[in-house]
Amino acid sequence: MKAKILVVEDDKHIQMGLKKSLELEGYHVEQAFDGEDGAYIARTENPDLIILDIMMPFMNGFEVISDLRGEGIDTPILVLSARTETQDKVRGIRLGADDYIEKPFSIDELLARVERKLNLSMKEEFCFGSFSFNQKTSQLIKDSVEISLSSKEIKMLNFFISRKDQVVSRDQIIQGVWGHHYEGTDRTVDNFILGLRKKIGKEHLSTVRGMGYRFVTNS
Amino acid sequence: MKAKILVVEDDKHIQMGLKKSLELEGYHVEQAFDGEDGAYIARTENPDLIILDIMMPFMNGFEVISDLRGEGIDTPILVLSARTETQDKVRGIRLGADDYIEKPFSIDELLARVERKLNLSMKEEFCFGSFSFNQKTSQLIKDSVEISLSSKEIKMLNFFISRKDQVVSRDQIIQGVWGHHYEGTDRTVDNFILGLRKKIGKEHLSTVRGMGYRFVTNS
DNA sequence: CTTTTTCATGATAATCCCATGACATAAATG
């Protein structure tokens, strides 16, 4: 699946700039506008990388790093700071930041570091049964042949992978694949289940009557 | 072609050891014994990789990195340092070094990193299907015949190569090929897809309805 | 300046995803 990046930054302009740039690179972006919120999202959304501003209201970046690391959350953190003092850098790194970049920074430089960090921590292939699904390219492969997927099928498979082995209701599926505002019927989900089953096999999508479906990985 | 590696290192013993080891691996080695000389050779000899010591007389490694990057020279740099402090690493990377290795290091580890770096940056020819595209000269060749490309087509192909096998949206394509300030319509992208398809074949540019396009390499 | 090539736009045709509903089948309930 697309890598999820949490941007913690109080300046709205920088936030939006970062969001747009990162999304154009194909990342999924979560946003937080202060440290407290940032720490909360970091805990709940389980991002693959955190881009963290140091100077923020309520809770500054150092506290965020210190708190998260204290809780055993080891998501890579890339620190942004306007300060040029070296001690800031050192302090951030002592507390557990992985990398440091000074404002003003070029967006290219930031993207390069983001990519480098993610390459170290992200695994691209998700395997189940005799299938392998590349979360970066959305390619599904069985016995070295590619099985083509439509956009909805890709979203659905990603959704199931993120909830692997859990029972998910049709409502949850609709939420995750179509979005909150969708007004469609449950039958639509059934149809996509049907379609997916034809591609990945019935054994990987079991029905839990009255509750929903379960993506079975056998791993 | 043998890769050319520039070693910038003031300690003569380490220099000779590196030179010998690298040459045994089949690399061509240039030598510099201080930072100033190193920067000069980096500019004039156009090496494929620079191995750079940080602690040196006249001009230290940081200055060399900063100068070269400032001049737009983007040769990969592998930094050597005796210091164990993390801030050195951070500083080097911030200035634009690509990798970092601490003294004392095993020669094997160094060679492994050298090879890794070169594999990433040396590849001039990008091959897909029966095509080969030279990224330096922008020549596209199929069955030893050159296929001419317009400038936009070149940019687009380069963009697709950098995102090979990934699904890219029209927005991403517009960003990558035209730039962020472009106000054009999505239909323009379609037309260039059409043009590229006529040249490299439909099979290499598949559409993912609702999401965008994917450059397929089959490799 | 003229010719040629490249590029952007809009109109139109072709495509195909996917939402819907009808119906079949299976499971639960009593």
Next chain:
DNA sequence: CATTTATGTCATGGGATTATCATGAAAAAG
């Protein structure tokens, strides 16, 4: 077993998305 409820399967058409072409402006080449 009959009834009810939930799920599986299929066919189909609408409608959004994409393919293609023609056209003219703009830029580059001659």
